[in-house]
């Protein structure tokens with residue numbers, strides 16, 4: 048069953064249920080008890096479950112990079128994504144990525160030349176822009192660069208706590224932390240302040256998009272920057288990002304860790 052059809056059924060169920068409440072005539076009531084209310088209640092909860100499963104499948108397909116490219120969260124799943132992003136599911140998903148990445152980081156015997164590197168993306172990886180997205184439909188609205196830039200310039204994005212824990216673990220293990228973001232060079236100062244205020248410190252390099260990188264696909268821009276790191280001698284062991292374009296391309300890390308993000312897709 049397609050999702051729009053499902054909506055139609057849900058709507059039909061609502062109408063049928065309200066209609067059944069407005070039949071005080073006992074004869075009609077008797078008739079309705081057999082014809083409508085019970086089966087419709089069962090049907091409603093089944094359809095609600097069906098929608099939940101469909102939207103979970105949509106979200107899973109997105110995380111597995113099977114949907115690419117996609118522009119916005121489908122209308123039918125807008126509420127589902129909002130509930131996921133504001134509920135425990137998102138936090139648990141972040142925690143398991145952080146934990147597994149930490150286990151991998153610990154398992155490597157680092158060399159003592161200081162060239163073992165871990166890359167972190169920033170938005171929806173270290174910093175959460177949920178206050179912005181809560182005002183813009185959690186990915187249901189088409190992304191608006193100007194509005195998002197205005198939010199970035201406030202410098203009040205929140206730390207993603209499981210990522211902050213991984214960040215500290217990786218630093219303490221002796222990795223060189225390199226931050227590689229799609230944010231513009233003109234946002235360097237506000238980004239540095241925001242990161243520090245959120246608890247991030249001691250990164251080795253913060254790479255932002257320069258004017259030369261303008262218009263490049265994220266996957267190209269990030270691959271080029273990783274290639275430069277390799278030429279400088281760095282061994283890229285881990286890479287954490289919420290977009291596949293943070294992780295794929297060339298000069299990829301030994302292990303990539305994909306954080307959940309059902310709100311937007313960047314190529």
Ligand SMILES: [Mg+2]
Nearest residue numbers: 168170171289
């Ligand atoms: Mg990101």
